[in-house]
Amino acid sequence: MSILINKETKLIVQGITGGQGRFHTEQMLNYGTNVVAGVTPGKAGEEVLGVPVFDTVKQAKQATGANASIIYVPPRFAADSIFEAIDAELDFVVCITEGIPVLDMARVKNYLKGKKTKLLGPNCPGLISPGKAKVGILPGYIHKEGHVGVISRSGTLTYEAVNQLTLAGIGQSTAVGIGGDPIRGLGFVDVLKMFEEDEDTYAVVMIGEIGGSGEEEAAEYIRDHMTKPVASFISGQTAPKGKRMGHAGAIISGGKGTAAGKIAALEACGVVVAPTPDRIGEALITAAKRAGVYEKLLG
Amino acid sequence: MKIHEYQAKQLFLDYGINTDKGIVCETPEEVYEAAEKFGKCVVKAQIHSGGRGKGGGVKLASSPDEAREIADNMLGMCLVTKQTGAEGKIVHKVLVTPANEIKKEYYLSVAVDNENAGLVIIASADGGTEIEDMAANHPELIIKENVSVYEGYHGYNGLEVARRMGIPAELKKDFVKMLGSMIKLFLEKNCSLVEINPLIIDGNDKLFALDAKITFDDNALMRHPEIVELRDILEEDPKEVKASEFDLNYISLSGNIGCLVNGAGLAMATMDIISKFGGSPANFLDVGGSATTEKVTAAFEILLSDPNVKAIMVNIFGGIMRCDIIAEGIVFAADKLGINVPLVVRLEGTNVNEGKEILKNSGLNIIAAEDMADAAHKAVNAAKGGM
Numbered sequence: 001m002s003i004l005i006n007k008e009t010k011l012i013v014q015g016i017t018g019g020q021g022r023f024h025t026e027q028m029l030n031y032g033t034n035v036v037a038g039v040t041p042g043k044a045g046e047e048v049l050g051v052p053v054f055d056t057v058k059q060a061k062q063a064t065g066a067n068a069s070i071i072y073v074p075p076r077f078a079a080d081s082i083f084e085a086i087d088a089e090l091d092f093v094v095c096i097t098e099g100i101p102v103l104d105m106a107r108v109k110n111y112l113k114g115k116k117t118k119l120l121g122p123n124c125p126g127l128i129s130p131g132k133a134k135v136g137i138l139p140g141y142i143h144k145e146g147h148v149g150v151i152s153r154s155g156t157l158t159y160e161a162v163n164q165l166t167l168a169g170i171g172q173s174t175a176v177g178i179g180g181d182p183i184r185g186l187g188f189v190d191v192l193k194m195f196e197e198d199e200d201t202y203a204v205v206m207i208g209e210i211g212g213s214g215e216e217e218a219a220e221y222i223r224d225h226m227t228k229p230v231a232s233f234i235s236g237q238t239a240p241k242g243k244r245m246g247h248a249g250a251i252i253s254g255g256k257g258t259a260a261g262k263i264a265a266l267e268a269c270g271v272v273v274a275p276t277p278d279r280i281g282e283a284l285i286t287a288a289k290r291a292g293v294y295e296k297l298l299g
Numbered sequence: 300m301k302i303h304e305y306q307a308k309q310l311f312l313d314y315g316i317n318t319d320k321g322i323v324c325e326t327p328e329e330v331y332e333a334a335e336k337f338g339k340c341v342v343k344a345q346i347h348s349g350g351r352g353k354g355g356g357v358k359l360a361s362s363p364d365e366a367r368e369i370a371d372n373m374l375g376m377c378l379v380t381k382q383t384g385a386e387g388k389i390v391h392k393v394l395v396t397p398a399n400e401i402k403k404e405y406y407l408s409v410a411v412d413n414e415n416a417g418l419v420i421i422a423s424a425d426g427g428t429e430i431e432d433m434a435a436n437h438p439e440l441i442i443k444e445n446v447s448v449y450e451g452y453h454g455y456n457g458l459e460v461a462r463r464m465g466i467p468a469e470l471k472k473d474f475v476k477m478l479g480s481m482i483k484l485f486l487e488k489n490c491s492l493v494e495i496n497p498l499i500i501d502g503n504d505k506l507f508a509l510d511a512k513i514t515f516d517d518n519a520l521m522r523h524p525e526i527v528e529l530r531d532i533l534e535e536d537p538k539e540v541k542a543s544e545f546d547l548n549y550i551s552l553s554g555n556i557g558c559l560v561n562g563a564g565l566a567m568a569t570m571d572i573i574s575k576f577g578g579s580p581a582n583f584l585d586v587g588g589s590a591t592t593e594k595v596t597a598a599f600e601i602l603l604s605d606p607n608v609k610a611i612m613v614n615i616f617g618g619i620m621r622c623d624i625i626a627e628g629i630v631f632a633a634d635k636l637g638i639n640v641p642l643v644v645r646l647e648g649t650n651v652n653e654g655k656e657i658l659k660n661s662g663l664n665i666i667a668a669e670d671m672a673d674a675a676h677k678a679v680n681a682a683k684g685g686m
Contacts, residue, residue: 023619024619027619075518076521099518100518101489101516101519102411102491102516103448103489104519105416106411107448111449125618137588138618139617139618139619139648139649142648153564154562154563154564154565155618156561156564156616157562157564157565159616159618160616160647160671163616180563182411183413183416207564209563209564212413213414235564235565235567235571236567237574238567238571238573238574238580239570240552242382243583245548245563245566245567245583246548246563246564246566246567246583246585247563247564248518275575276572277569277572277671278572
């Protein structure tokens with residue numbers, strides 16, 4: 001088991017003929033992801049790496065039975081691509097694109113209400129269920145099949161955490177990057193809920209950062225609803241106020257969204273928080289041992 | 300992106316919001332001439348920071364002579380306000396506006412509401428003070444009204460805000476229209492903040508924007524060349540300007556360890572771990588996911604242009620980005636620039652062994668680190684002169 005994607009996922013790549021789209025399509029195919037179609041308007045009939053290209057998502061879905069898509073489309077047109085995927089009634093859409101205007105995402109977020117489509121991102125590395133499928137840009141080889149769910153707002157910090165787990169002999173069920181934008185699709189609580197329900201996930205690592213209130217909401221959810229142990233790390237403990245630290249969502253404003261506040265909220269709800277980023281794996285081991293599931297994570 | 304008050308006031312006038320754009324001046328003589336037109340006037344420093352009044356950047360002059368004297372002191376001064384940080388900002392321009400009679404002051408702004416994926420109107424019956432202080436000390440005085448980006452603004456949204464602010468009955472119609480104009484401006488120009496503080500009732504019993512502040516969503520500037528033209532790079536840190544040319548995310552900090560990292564989360568975490576080990580980062584720098592040799596070289600140039608930097612810590616977790624490419628970039632930059640401070644490098648991820656090999660064979664004096672903690676320890680020691 002895993003969450004959101006598995007071996008049955010049939011994937012469309014929106015923007016497959018672009019440099020990024022082509023490169024990552026190859027990476028995903030190599031990992032074993034079932035990429036069934038590509039979409040680039042005006043390029044129908046072409047093939048990229050043996051994958052047929054269509055003009056629209058609807059055509060691609062009809063022809064291939066696809067149920068998910070990943071978007072590598074420039075920021076100016078990315079929101080439009082998300083709307084198209086929602087209207088094609090795909091189950092799951094991952095948007096990798098960084099730099100989408102916030103008002104575009106506000107419109108997308110409103111449009112998603114009541115629709116069947118789940119959106120991950122934008123400005124995210126995607127997700128991977130080791131040994132099953134990868135929908136995104138995460139480096140496959142650092143992952144190991146296993147039972148820890150990983151959820152993060154940051155790309156490379158996800159790799160850092162995954163690497164520490166793998167080196168400690170602990171595999172992952174699914175690693176999910178929810179992205180660094182202030183308005184996005186799935187949030188911490190949505191993904192935590194999926195990990196709580198997933199039979200194959202025994203423990204969770206959650207990596208947050210300054211800005212917003214997603215980590216605080218996650219802390220309450222963990223306290224009230226999670227039976228599985230959770231470890232965490234919050235980056236930006238030394239970030240100055242009012243400065244946007246790379247991610248559009250990573251900004252402390254009006255005294256809100258500080259790392260200290262988030263760490264306190266998580267610890268108060270029983271989460272083991274790593275003091276430094278090199279000790280994320282260690283924090284997960286502590287949490288797992290406390291819950292008596294550590295042995296089940298090995299091997 | 301931020302713009303100046305005088306530019307924001309021009310946009311207000313374009314959208315029919317009542318204000319006076321005044322006269323922008325760069326010399327005391329220009330201020331004298333402007334003041335002659337207005338009589339009693341206000342001289343306002345044009346910098347991209349709030350809190351100007353308390354910092355001495357807004358002054359009332361009762362004569363052209365007095366205005367000139369104020370300008371003489373203000374132009375070229377380093378203005379320190381609550382928002383500029385201790386280093387302050389140099390005043391290059393001032394705005395001269397007629398002095399208004401103020402019968403009442405309010406606060407009014409429109410911002411993005413991330414939680415509701417919409418807009419939020421923020422208002423208060425008490426203007427003039429800093430809204431963040433008010434929100435902290437008197438949250439009950441802050442009025443909030445959500446506006447959907449889909450449905451747009453309705454008259455009742457404005458009437459509701461007006462009622463709660465205590466806007467006089469005869470001005471409610473004007474208020475609703477003014478707020479509608481602010482929201483139109485916000486949506487059409489992809490703003491992230493449109494703020495009037497204070498909004499006043501002036502001597503003619505009209506609503507009047509005494510100040511104007513607008514910031515724009517950087518991600519949407521591609522759609523607004525007319526807004527990009529308003530950018531004033533004198534207001535920005537030169538290192539940050541250069542970084543933006545190379546598509547690098549760079550923020551200048553006050554410490555002495557230069558950081559070069561891929562990924563924003565990892566870059567913040569690198570700052571954190573340096574601080575935990577007793578050091579102090581000189582910057583936040585995310586080289587992004589597709590760093591070329593050119594970008595890495597530019598990044599090193601920016602780090603080395605900061606005289607405070609006593610050591611550099613490179614922290615790369617290559618995912619899609621290959622470590623050998625980064626290593627080649629480091630070697631190229633070191634050759635070209637002659638790095639004269641200790642350089643600690645931690646590489647992990649794709650093609651890490653090839654990357655380490657390139658660094659080892661380069662003949663460069665690089666301090667190799669095993670992991671992030673090791674790198675931070677070594678960088679902190681090096682910056683203290685310990686290596």
